[in-house]
Amino acid sequence: MTSPRRVTPEPFVWLMFSAGGVVAALILPVLLVLFGVAIPLGWVEAPDHAHLLAVLRHPLTRLALFGVCALALVHAAHRLRFTVEHTFRLGRYDPAIATVTYGAAAAGAAAAAYLLLTAFG
Amino acid sequence: MDQITLRVARYRPDDEETEPVLVDYDVPLRPDWAVLDGLNYIKDELDGTLSYRWSCRMGICGSCGMMVDGEPKLTCATFLVDLAPGPVRIEPLANFPVIRDLIVDLTDFMHKLSSVKPWLIRQDEQPVEDGEYLQTPAQLDEFKQFSMCINCMLCYAACPVYGLDGSFVGPAAIALAHRYDLDSRDEGDRQRLTILAQPDGVWDCTFVGECSTACPKGVDPAGAIQQAKLAAAQEAMKSLLLPWRSR
Amino acid sequence: MISPLEARYYRRRMPLLWWAHRRSYAIFVLRELSSAFVALFIVELLLLVRATARGPAAYESFLDTMAHPAMIVLNLIALAFVLLHAITFANLTPRAMIVRLRGRRVPSRVVLAGVYAGWLLVTAFLAWLLVAA
Ligand code: SF4
Ligand code: FES
Numbered sequence: 408m409t410s411p412r413r414v415t416p417e418p419f420v421w422l423m424f425s426a427g428g429v430v431a432a433l434i435l436p437v438l439l440v441l442f443g444v445a446i447p448l449g450w451v452e453a454p455d456h457a458h459l460l461a462v463l464r465h466p467l468t469r470l471a472l473f474g475v476c477a478l479a480l481v482h483a484a485h486r487l488r489f490t491v492e493h494t495f496r497l498g499r500y501d502p503a504i505a506t507v508t509y510g511a512a513a514a515g516a517a518a519a520a521y522l523l524l525t526a527f528g
Numbered sequence: 529m530d531q532i533t534l535r536v537a538r539y540r541p542d543d544e545e546t547e548p549v550l551v552d553y554d555v556p557l558r559p560d561w562a563v564l565d566g567l568n569y570i571k572d573e574l575d576g577t578l579s580y581r582w583s584c585r586m587g588i589c590g591s592c593g594m595m596v597d598g599e600p601k602l603t604c605a606t607f608l609v610d611l612a613p614g615p616v617r618i619e620p621l622a623n624f625p626v627i628r629d630l631i632v633d634l635t636d637f638m639h640k641l642s643s644v645k646p647w648l649i650r651q652d653e654q655p656v657e658d659g660e661y662l663q664t665p666a667q668l669d670e671f672k673q674f675s676m677c678i679n680c681m682l683c684y685a686a687c688p689v690y691g692l693d694g695s696f697v698g699p700a701a702i703a704l705a706h707r708y709d710l711d712s713r714d715e716g717d718r719q720r721l722t723i724l725a726q727p728d729g730v731w732d733c734t735f736v737g738e739c740s741t742a743c744p745k746g747v748d749p750a751g752a753i754q755q756a757k758l759a760a761a762q763e764a765m766k767s768l769l770l771p772w773r774s775r
Numbered sequence: 776m777i778s779p780l781e782a783r784y785y786r787r788r789m790p791l792l793w794w795a796h797r798r799s800y801a802i803f804v805l806r807e808l809s810s811a812f813v814a815l816f817i818v819e820l821l822l823l824v825r826a827t828a829r830g831p832a833a834y835e836s837f838l839d840t841m842a843h844p845a846m847i848v849l850n851l852i853a854l855a856f857v858l859l860h861a862i863t864f865a866n867l868t869p870r871a872m873i874v875r876l877r878g879r880r881v882p883s884r885v886v887l888a889g890v891y892a893g894w895l896l897v898t899a900f901l902a903w904l905l906v907a908a
Contacts, residue, residue, distance in 0.1 A: 443850030526828035754871030
């Protein structure tokens, strides 16, 4: 509350954090139940390769997947930043912690973009 | 008559005490006695040097907040029978500096409260002869919940973020800012949002939600903070996309 | 500037393990930790995409890895945390956001019902797209 108006990236990070929380809540549970539990345990038959490839190849799927990955990673980075700072009383190292967490999210998002753009030829 | 032990934190810097000590006092356990009545009994009958704040005894003035068995409570609204058999631990409100015994320093909270301008801001003040600013019941309902705050600071005592970082504006101040932002008679939204959008404003909050649990008046400061975040983020987006619009 | 009076104040500090002192704080920290499992599963998801793109053999071997008992245990833990995230996030939505329809405020219970309905819809669509279609 020192200077009257400082520019801060917090509002934009927070918007991405919230959007990431929403997409993670909406789509991760079903994907995790399917690929993490139901298919490995044989409750549900795995989608055959050709079908899954066709779904993933569609530009809309890839665009959506990129959005989901990038936003969910920012969501995780934001929460972990505060979790680390608050649970271990490390608030004074915020600049370093924020750089590491958001940096990791940005790297993950870049990797996702690279994969989704190039892997399908 | 039944008795209950109050284990009261005493801090007497005049007596060269460097940290608080817990002292036990036995007080009568009466069905109609609140913790505050027990403290008054101690002060009147057992030890007149005990210091604490209180005034209305009916949950209105907000001055009797203390930690009762580790929870922030209004001592005039917390009954001894509900805490029996005791002993009941009574300490000054958490997260604030202690002046003596059960009295904490309010200065920080008072500064924060006024920093968010919790009053009606008008572009042009309407002359008195034009009468009052009218408001419909529906417009009142928009903010009524947030106007119930009695500034008791229980929410600050419950908030780990404020405890960890004293520069955080904190629950009640943001809830009150939001109360005026939602008021149809007010035109100060952008001024207040500019203040709340500072790094020590709304962004520190991680929605622990304990402030709303602690509030004795049914205010939901945690909800208000998220709503203020959304409003501040929308403002920030607008000034990014439409830079000519911002002053 | 600190006055002589203020110098005598007793200042408490949050204990290092403050979140272990209260149940509600501990649950809060668990809720925040759910995000680590969100990130973990995003990585798994990208590995699935990569394996699928590389062809049927890579896809089969990805499925085999996921069927390893240790992976199943890890994913069950991840699922518990992801569900904790989904439920807490959904339940906090009506408090964080005021929804208006035609100028009228939509009651929280209706907003919450809408959130869960949307969740069911998305879940059903994805399940259909991946395994039923
Ligand atoms: S919001 Fe509630 S707990 Fe906080 S100061 Fe106001 S009345 Fe007290
Ligand atoms: S004495 Fe006034 S609120 Fe308790």
